[in-house]
Amino acid sequence: MSENMGLAPPKSPPIRLTREVVNSGFKQRVNELSGQHMDACYQCGNCSSGCPLAQEMDILPNGIIRLVQLGQRDEVINSETLWICASCFQCTVRCPKGIDIQAVMDALRQMALDEGVDHFGPDQIDPEQAALVPQPGLVGVYRKLST
Amino acid sequence: MKRIGVFVCHCGINIAMTVDVKRVAEEAMNMPGVAYAQDYIYMCSEPGQALVREKIKEEELDAVIIAACSPNLHESTFRAAAEEAGLNPWQCEIANIREQCSWVHTNREKATSKAIRIVDTLVQKTILNESLEPIPVSITKKALVIGGGIAGIQAALDIADSGYKIILVEKESSIGGHMAQLSETFPTLDCSQCILTPKMVAAGKHPNIELMTYSEIEEVSGYVGNFNVKIKRKASFVDWSKCNGCGLCMEKCPAKVPSLFDRELATHGAIYVPFPQAVPNKPVIDKDNCIYFKSGKCRLCEKVCEIGAINFEQEDLIVEEEIGAIIVATGFETLPVPNLVEYGAGDVPDVIDGLAFERLLSASGPTVGEVRRPSDGMVPKEIVFVQCAGSRDPERYRPYCSKICCMYTTKHALLYKHRVHDGQPYIFYIDIRTGGKGYEEFYHNAELDEGIIYLRGKVAKIFRDGDKTVVWGTDTLTGRNIEIAADLVVLATAMIPKDSTAELVKKLRIQTGPNGFLSEAHPKLRPVESINSGFYIAGAAQGPKDIPETVAQASAAACKVISLFSRDHLEQDPAIAWVDEDLCGNCRICISVCPYDAREFDEEKGIVIVNEALCEGCGSCVAACACGATQQRNLSDSQIRSMVTASLGGE
Structure with missing residues (x-):
């Protein structure tokens, strides 16, 4: 569990923002895949407040959206959060701006899978834990293995 | 002996919880002259006032004392009620047993005993109260508006349309103020010129408005309804009566x-x-x-100049005007960029302020509406807007929120995107404040559709690196520092009062608050009046505000002036100082202590008289008068002596 909830890990270098980074196509691709509008988010944090798995995440859901807004692809794609998310729809139901955050998580998982970024190998899953891992997480693993 | 009635208010539980109001009424019956005493839950309500009116008649009362809240609140209410029942209003007194008793004490026994003494004090005063008549003061029905920005223009037009004459004084050679500098206005993106210039023309042509531009207030004397104003018309060296504006x-x-x-x-x-x-x-x-x-x-x-309008010999001219009411609408300026040391102290050429950016956006500006940076005329592709540049910074700059920057910065970023489609705007902010009709929606749409990156954090440093202007900031939402190599940086600098305001308020003898903005008489209930009668305030001179609020305040100030002018004469409170001419030794100490310039030497009589229109009844001269010649009506020395005795318990 991160002591720095929702914030990036300490000792991170500054983000050097340019229009190339902001308009690299990452945010636009997330919009496209999820059918959502990342710039609609005003960072109220309601998605994170209601998330039942927030305490297990390295970056809170609103932090994920924030990093997408700033074009920080690698940090998002490599985040554990995508795989901790249980797709329970709490965030989607709560969002005052009507963003389907669960769909955003789906889109990001899809992008991570397309890149072949490994998060879980079958050997990493302890059978006892596997019984506890939320189903969409396991589905994600299976989908990765099948591509 | 007068027959006095005492009416003790519970004020719901405000008084009754701490003071035994029934006992106060009972004890009052034992005081000299008191013929009737009664308590009631809400004396200011209609049944309460009806009780007072009824008992004045039934009990044939000569005077009443209302033991209730501060006279600031309801003295006029109860005096009107007393007058309706046939009493002279100055035979009605208020004993303040709320603010000065129940609200500040907890011990019921002691508070009750204090309330009884307060009532007794007013009984002693009332026994000797004279019946007075208000002093009529004439009104010059001509107004002066100082400041020709949108506030002054609006106020002048409203007063002029109601049929009264107006002089509109403006320091610059044209009216229009800051609004004339703006490109488009939030949240509707109306072109500022298009909505302002017709009003400027209307003010220029209105038969009831006399424009005095390139002019300044030199001196103001007199009082509400009867000011004498000296206006300096600065030498323009052009005979405006001849000039046809050919250019x-x-x-x-x-x-x-x-x-x-x-x-x-x-x-x-x-x-x-x-x-x-x-x-x-x-x-x-x-x-x-x-x-x-x-x-x-x-x-x-x-x-x-073919018509010979140039006149190098022209000199400043002082004109004198008789004025009934004055609206101060002197506007604002912005914190100079050189004051902001960490933002380049004005030495980085591509760091400009919001008003400069307005000029870059304006179709009539130096770049004809193309966004080009000052250093080399390049169209900036990375542009950073920095909010709270000097605002909300009590340690180093200004403690207050300048209120308009969140909105105009969003507008700037949006208009920039409309001009430079492949450019990227960034906005650093602490909080986004969009309180206003349609404002949040404007911000929401800008964020959603224009690709503006909002970064939550205050910028620490701005410096030049080659042809780039580097901005060091942070994004507290990610907890990451942000570095942007920008082409142009726009600072939303703090709104501050015009530097000439301090000098002007001394001439007008009106007040400013701790940040130099004009003070209103009451922050909620009298927002367009100065505490000094006859002065009204409008626009950003009173505090940071946007155009709709400025226009609303200007119209409100105009309405106050029109209301003043609608009367035949003013009524001055007669409970002021007067002079026993036989006793005055002409030492003139009263002149030196009077804060209202109401004491003046009368050469004919050889004594110092009271200008009744100016006297506010503060009592300074009464206290200072060495020979007892100056007395305050209904607060004579003998009244004060018996009041002090009563307040000490009658010993």
């Missing part, structure tokens, strides 16, 4: 002077109008920069 002189003038209207992003000649849509559209010669005034040679403007 040839301005074309030919060889001098180059940075245009303050264009925030020094362009120049004009030493003879100039601040902007082409000026009202009046008449030029002035800037004496400090005119080649003839500096070197004795040139006079080119004079040569080209």
